[in-house]
Structures are given as C-alpha cells and as structure tokens.
Amino acid sequence: xxxxxxxxxxxxxxxxxxxxxxxxxxxxxxxxxxxxxxxxxxxxxxxxxxxxxxxxxxxxxxxxxxxxxxxxxxxxxxxxxxxxxxxxxxxxxxxxxxxxxxxxxxxxxxxxxxxxxxxxxxxxxxxxxxxxxxxxxxxxxxxxxxxxxxxxxxxxxxxxxxxxxxxxxxxxxxxxxxxxxxxxxxxxxxxxxxxxxxxxxxxxxxxxxxxxxxxxxxxxxxxxxxxxxxxxxxxxxxxxxxxxxxxxxxxxxxxxxxxxxxxxxxxxxxxxxxxxxxxxxxxxxxxxxxxxxxxxxxxxxxxxxxxxxxxxxxxxxxxxxxxxxxxxxxxxxxxxxxxxxxxx
Amino acid sequence: xxxxxxxxxxxxxxxxxxxxxxxxxxxxxxxxxxxxxxxxxxxxxxxxxxxxxxxxxxxxxxxxxxxxxxxxxxxxxxxxxxxxxxxxxxxxxxxxxxxxxxxxxxxxxxxxxxxxxxxxxxxxxxxxxxxxxxxxxxxxxxxxxxxxxxxxxxxxxxxxxxxxxxxxxxxxxxxxxxxxxxxxxxxxxxxxxxxxxxxxxxxxxxxxxxxxxxxxxxxxxxxxxxxxxxxxxxxxxxxxxxxxxxxxxxxxxxxxxxxxxxxxxxxxxxxxxxxxxxxxxxxxxxxxxxxxxxxxxxxxxxxxxxxxxxxxxxxxxxxxxxxxxxxxxxxxxxxxxxxxxxxx
DNA sequence: CTGAAAGCGCTAACAA
DNA sequence: TTGTTAGCGCTTTCAG
Numbered sequence: 001x002x003x004x005x006x007x008x009x010x011x012x013x014x015x016x017x018x019x020x021x022x023x024x025x026x027x028x029x030x031x032x033x034x035x036x037x038x039x040x041x042x043x044x045x046x047x048x049x050x051x052x053x054x055x056x057x058x059x060x061x062x063x064x065x066x067x068x069x070x071x072x073x074x075x076x077x078x079x080x081x082x083x084x085x086x087x088x089x090x091x092x093x094x095x096x097x098x099x100x101x102x103x104x105x106x107x108x109x110x111x112x113x114x115x116x117x118x119x120x121x122x123x124x125x126x127x128x129x130x131x132x133x134x135x136x137x138x139x140x141x142x143x144x145x146x147x148x149x150x151x152x153x154x155x156x157x158x159x160x161x162x163x164x165x166x167x168x169x170x171x172x173x174x175x176x177x178x179x180x181x182x183x184x185x186x187x188x189x190x191x192x193x194x195x196x197x198x199x200x201x202x203x204x205x206x207x208x209x210x211x212x213x214x215x216x217x218x219x220x221x222x223x224x225x226x227x228x229x230x231x232x233x234x235x236x237x238x239x240x241x242x243x244x245x246x247x248x249x250x251x252x253x254x255x256x257x258x259x260x261x262x263x264x265x266x267x268x269x270x271x272x273x274x275x276x277x278x279x280x281x282x283x284x285x286x287x288x289x290x291x292x293x294x295x296x297x298x299x300x301x302x303x304x305x306x307x308x309x310x311x312x313x314x315x316x317x318x319x320x321x322x323x324x325x326x327x328x329x330x331x332x333x334x335x336x337x338x339x340x341x342x343x344x
Numbered sequence: 345x346x347x348x349x350x351x352x353x354x355x356x357x358x359x360x361x362x363x364x365x366x367x368x369x370x371x372x373x374x375x376x377x378x379x380x381x382x383x384x385x386x387x388x389x390x391x392x393x394x395x396x397x398x399x400x401x402x403x404x405x406x407x408x409x410x411x412x413x414x415x416x417x418x419x420x421x422x423x424x425x426x427x428x429x430x431x432x433x434x435x436x437x438x439x440x441x442x443x444x445x446x447x448x449x450x451x452x453x454x455x456x457x458x459x460x461x462x463x464x465x466x467x468x469x470x471x472x473x474x475x476x477x478x479x480x481x482x483x484x485x486x487x488x489x490x491x492x493x494x495x496x497x498x499x500x501x502x503x504x505x506x507x508x509x510x511x512x513x514x515x516x517x518x519x520x521x522x523x524x525x526x527x528x529x530x531x532x533x534x535x536x537x538x539x540x541x542x543x544x545x546x547x548x549x550x551x552x553x554x555x556x557x558x559x560x561x562x563x564x565x566x567x568x569x570x571x572x573x574x575x576x577x578x579x580x581x582x583x584x585x586x587x588x589x590x591x592x593x594x595x596x597x598x599x600x601x602x603x604x605x606x607x608x609x610x611x612x613x614x615x616x617x618x619x620x621x622x623x624x625x626x627x628x629x630x631x632x633x634x635x636x637x638x639x640x641x642x643x644x645x646x647x648x649x650x651x652x653x654x655x656x657x658x659x660x661x662x663x664x665x666x667x668x669x670x671x672x673x674x675x676x677x678x679x680x681x682x683x684x685x686x687x688x
Numbered sequence: 689c690t691g692a693a694a695g696c697g698c699t700a701a702c703a704a
Numbered sequence: 705t706t707g708t709t710a711g712c713g714c715t716t717t718c719a720g
Contacts, residue, residue: 366706366707367706367707367708368707369707369708369709370705370706370707373706380705380706381705381706382705382706385705404712406712407711407712407713407714408711408712409712470713
C-alpha cells in the first residue's frame with residue numbers, strides 16, 4: 001500500500017537511458033535499430049538492455065507509432081467455436097511476423113449486442129493494426145483499421161468476411177433426417193440476432209418443403225446457440241402431444257443440451273430420438289453418442305481470415321467474401337425413427 | 345494511400361470535447377462517472393459520446409491509470425492445450441468484471457524459450473492488471489504485476505502455480521500398459537525444457553521399476569510435445585530390432601504422431617501397437633482409434649488460475665500451489681500385446 | 689552522432 | 705462546476 005521506496009518493478013526506457021548514460025532518444029534508436037548511433041554506444045546500450053531485461057512497452061509505443069504488428073482478434077468469449085477458429089488463426093499467423101491479441105471484453109447482458117464495436121474502438125487505431133472479428137452481432141461500421149469478419153451478421157456491405165455455407169449445411173442436415181424416414185423434425189434455433197441462425201432455419205424449412213413436409217411452427221424453438229437454453233427448448237418440444245422423432249439443433253452446443261434432456265427423459269439417442277448438430281466442434285466427436293453434425297471448416301476459416309487480413313494490411317486488394325463448404329458428418333446420434341422398418 | 349482530407353477514423357476524447365464544447369477533462373470525468381459535473385453538461389457530453397460512438401482507448405487510459413480491469417493470458421500459441429485452458433478461464437471470468445486479453449507474441453525459433461518474460465514486459469505494468477501464463481519455459485521473474493502460472497516450469501519459488509499430478513499420471517499410463525501385459529514400453533518424451541516433460545518421464549521410469557522391468561534408454565526418444573517431431577521418434581522406435589509393443593507419448597499431440605506412423609507402417613492400433621497419450625484434449629476422444637490417455641482437468645485448471653489471480657489482485661493471500669489430479673481414461677488405442685493370451 | 693522537446697490520448701491534481 | 709496543467713513511456717523531428 002505504501003509507496004515503495006525504490007522503483008515499481010517495470011523497467012522503462014528511462015531506466016535504461018540512465019544506466020547507460022545516454023538519452024532516452026538514443027536508447028529508442030538503438031532498440032528499434034535506427035541508423036545514426038555510434039557502434040560503441042549501441043553496444044553499451046544493448047548490454048544494459050539485456051542486463052536490465054528491458055522490453056519496450058507495447059502500450060506506450062503503440063500510442064506513438066502507427067504500426068504495431070499486432071493482429072487483434074475480437075470475440076465474445078473463448079467458447080469451443082471461437083477457440084477452434086483461433087487455432088487456425090494461430091497456425092496461419094506463425095512465422096508471418098505478427099503478434100496475436102485475442103480480446104474478449106467483459107460481456108454482460110446489456111452489451112451482448114454491440115460488443116464488437118466497443119472492443120474495436122478500445123483497441124483500434126493504436127494497439128492493433130487490424131482485426132479479425134468472430135461472429136459479430138451487428139454490422140461493423142467502417143473502422144479505423146482493416147477488419148475481417150468471420151461468421152458475420154450479414155454477408156454484404158460491411159467488411160470482408162469469411163463464412164461457410166449455412167443454408168446448404170442446414171439443408172443437408174434436415175435431408176439426412178428425412179432420408180432416414182423422419183417426418184416430425186424439430187429445429188432448435190440459434191441466436192436470432194445472428195445471420196447464421198437465420199440461414200440455418202431457412203435451410204431447414206427449404207429442405208422440409210423439398211420433401212413435401214408441411215412446416216409446423218410448433219416444432220421450432222429458440223435455443224440461443226447455448227446448451228442451457230437449448231434444454232428448455234428441448235423440454236418443450238418433447239412435451240408436445242405429438243413430439244418430434246428428430247431434432248436438428250442449430251449448433252453442437254444446443255445439440256448437447258437436447259441430448260441431455262433426452263437422457264433425463266429416458267429417451268435413447270438415436271433409437272428414440274435422432275439429433276443433429278452444426279459446427280463439428282471437437283467435442284461433437286466425443287459426445288455420447290457421438291454427434292452427427294454439419295462440419296464447418298473452422299480452422300480453415302481462421303486461416304483464411306488471417307490471409308485476408310494480412311493482404312489488407314499490406315494494401316493488397318482481396319476478394320471481399322469467402323465462403324467455405326460445410327459437410328455432413330454422420331456419426332451415431334441419428335437413426336431411423338422408432339417403429340420404422342429396419343435399414344435395408 | 346493519400347492522406348485522407350478528413351479525420352483518420354478513430355474518434356478521440358478531443359473530438360468529443362470539441363463537439364460538446366467542453367474540455368477534455370470534463371469529458372473524461374463524465375465518461376468515468378466522476379463527481380463534480382453538472383447534470384446538464386454530463387447529459388450533453390453523453391449525447392455526443394453516443395452520437396460519435398466514442399470509446400475510451402484502452403491504450404491511452406492504461407498508460408495513465410494504474411488499473412485496467414484486464415487480465416492478460418500469455419501463451420506461446422493457440423494450440424488445443426492452451427485453448428482448452430482458455431475455455432476454463434473464460435467461463436470463470438465471466439461476470440467478474442474483468443476483460444480478457446490473450447496474447448501470443450511472434451514466436452520464432454530464437455525466442456521459443458523466454459517468450460513469457462518478453463510478453464510480460466511488453467504488456468505488464470500498464471495494459472494488464474495481472475497475468476496468467478500458460479506453460480512458461482523459464483522461471484518467471486518477480487514481475488511488476490501479479491502472476492499465476494499454469495503448468496509451470498517449476499513448482500516452487502516463483503509465482504503461484506496450477507498444475508496437475510504429472511508423475512502420478514505418467515505412472516498410471518505406464519501401469520495400464522504393464523497390466524495389459526506389455527514389457528517393451530517406449531516413451532516419446534515431451535519438451536525437455538519443460539518441467540512437465542521431466543516429471544512424466546520420471547513417472548514412466550518409476551512405474552517400470554515398480555514392475556521390475558529394466559529401463560532401456562533406447563526406448564526413450566524426444567518428441568517435443570509436437571506431432572511432427574513425434575513422428576520421427578516413432579519411426580526410430582519402430583525401426584528397432586526389438587521394437588516396442590506399446591508407446592506412452594508425453595502428450596496427445598505426440599500420440600497422434602505415433603499413430604500416424606503406425607498407420608504408415610501398416611501397424612494396427614491397438615492390436616499391433618498400443619498407444620497412450622497425455623492431456624485429454626478434445627481431439628483425443630475423436631481420434632481414430634479413440635485415444636487412451638491421461639486426462640488433465642484443463643478447463644478446471646484455467647478456472648482455478650482465474651480464481652487465484654483475482655484473489656491476488658484484490659490483495660488476498662492465497663495458496664501458492666494448486667495441484668489437481670490426473671486421471672486415466674481408457675479408450676480404444678490400448679490392448680494386450682500381440683501374441684498375448686486373450687483377456688480373461 | 690547525440691539529446692532536447694513535442695506530442696500520441698488520456699487521467700488526475702489543482703486552480704480558477 | 706469547469707478548465708489548465710502535468711505527465712504516463714515512448715518515438716520522432718530537429719537542433720546542437
């Protein structure tokens with residue numbers, strides 16, 4: 001609590017300058033490899049730097065400089081979806097000379113929407129040279145730094161974007177269920193403020209229509225992309241007079257919630273209830289039963305985002321929208337409906 | 345490329361002050377909720393803030409302030425191990441009023457060791473209030489901010505630490521193979537500059553000794569905790585005149601490398617070769633065959649680290665070392681050695 | 689070749 | 705209640 005008599009611990013450029021008997025300007029030049037410093041002086045400064053363990057403060061230098069070589073990744077939280085993309089980003093960024101800074105602001109209920117704008121303002125312009133924003137909920141305004149959005153709110157007008165084919169993915173998921181013989185197919189919707197959720201519901205409805213199955217609004221509930229909310233949705237669905245024999249959840253986390261409810265009701269998956277997810281996060285393959293889902297190439301999406309952002313930072317023109325294919329991965333959570341003839 | 349005629353995009357406190365017709369000091373007070381501002385003035389400022397979309401720059405304010413409410417997480421890269429811990433950190437930090445900033449410096453070969461010191465210097469003191477360092481390779485020196493180390497280089501002397509019982513985990517892994525009937529058990533070592541790798545090797549040797557199996561140095565190779573390096577190790581091991589019937593890899597990634605080599609040699613896992621990993625990252629459960637491994641409670645380790653760091657930040661005393669138990673998870677990559685009598 | 693000085697955006701004393 | 709001033713650590717002209 002008291003003011004420490006000595007220094008506070010962090011060694012600053014001033015400390016180095018004093019110890020080396022030069023000015024801070026000289027130290028700065030040496031540290032940044034600028035010309036115009038005598039070799040002997042430089043050597044002495046470097047020695048002091050090494051001895052004191054000095055590192056230039058990212059904060060202070062970024063305030064003064066225009067470039068920091070730091071790529072910001074803005075996200076709402078480190079969930080399996082985001083971390084999977086992070087893996088791709090990290091793998092692609094290695095060796096390219098950029099540092100990575102993944103930032104998650106303090107999320108609370110009243111800033112669940114619009115967090116990306118706030119984060120971008122807080123970091124942008126000084127700390128980071130550019131940003132990759134994961135799953136923005138709103139249109140990111142023209143920002144002060146280059147931005148690439150992954151799984152964005154909307155596919156056009158805003159910044160460059162990377163996403164996967166949500167509609168076709170949802171169609172494939174629903175079609176798989178239909179091919180299995182299901183007719184009462186429910187959908188646990190994602191976060192309705194996200195474009196991806198809208199598209200997945202659309203794919204679900206299109207696929208139903210293709211098969212001539214009438215759309216029943218009773219079979220669609222909000223799951224908010226979260227396991228906890230999806231359980232409520234699943235409970236409602238399974239309490240229906242004519243309950244579904246299959247549920248297409250808008251993402252894997254929701255699917256886990258659905259399976260949990262099935263378990264608590266004594267329903268076997270897939271014999272009594274088929275479940276399909278979306279995303280194919282690593283946890284999907286190890287769920288019990290292993291989850292049939294639509295795989296998004298999450299890591300590749302991250303890699304592409306980095307490639308695009310670096311191109312932007314280097315002033316190159318890039319394609320503004322990259323869409324990667326999704327793919328049905330059939331595992332063990334889907335089967336023909338109860339009472340159906342056994343598979344041929 | 346040309347200098348834009350208007351402003352550069354980012355709106356600063358000066359812009360707000362000018363637009364509201366007040367001084368920057370007043371804006372600062374309003375934005376930070378300080379007392380001593382007339383209600384009407386505050387209202388007007390707030391209006392301008394909302395209209396311009398102003399957010400205080402984390403960089404500038406952190407340079408001046410002592411607290412930022414940001415927790416730094418320092419890591420060498422976003423690999424499955426780190427991201428798993430991140431999930432725990434994020435889950436635990438939500439609602440606690442802290443922002444999270446995961447930072448990975450530009451890693452290259454010449455700074456593979458010592459990156460944590462550099463990162464800490466670059467962020468510490470100003471940007472972040474405290475740090476959680478994942479898998480530091482060296483002893484983190486007494487830092488300018490509170491630090492908690494996860495899976496640290498050494499368990500004592502330095503900062504507060506969280507890890508799991510590496511020795512007992514490695515013993516359990518080896519014992520499992522011995523119980524299956526294996527006698528030629530190899531070990532693909534981790535990064536020898538990391539404490540965990542040392543401890544896992546120690547557990548391996550202890551378990552061998554307990555069973556009266558002589559230690560054969562030929563059966564231990566370096567895998568550096570990386571799949572790519574582990575393949576080399578595995579190739580050497582499987583080219584031995586008297587090759588092992590089982591391999592205990594120091595982490596799951598290495599185990600994947602081992603399984604890849606087995607595949608390319610036409611060896612079936614587990615019939616021809618048993619493989620055990622360590623960590624139980626999500627990918628382990630979905631590998632083919634599903635990987636028997638030692639589970640570390642990675643997410644919980646992250647949670648505990650947050651709890652400890654927040655306690656530290658609030659000036660509370662804490663236990664300096666938390667060790668969580670590891671646990672053997674038997675899946676499909678281990679079986680009795682070829683030619684052994686079938687299981688009873 | 690070196691250092692003094694200005695200033696990045698912001699906060700915190702202190703004056704007015 | 706408000707504004708003026710100093711300064712966080714650093715980089716960058718610009719004189720010396």
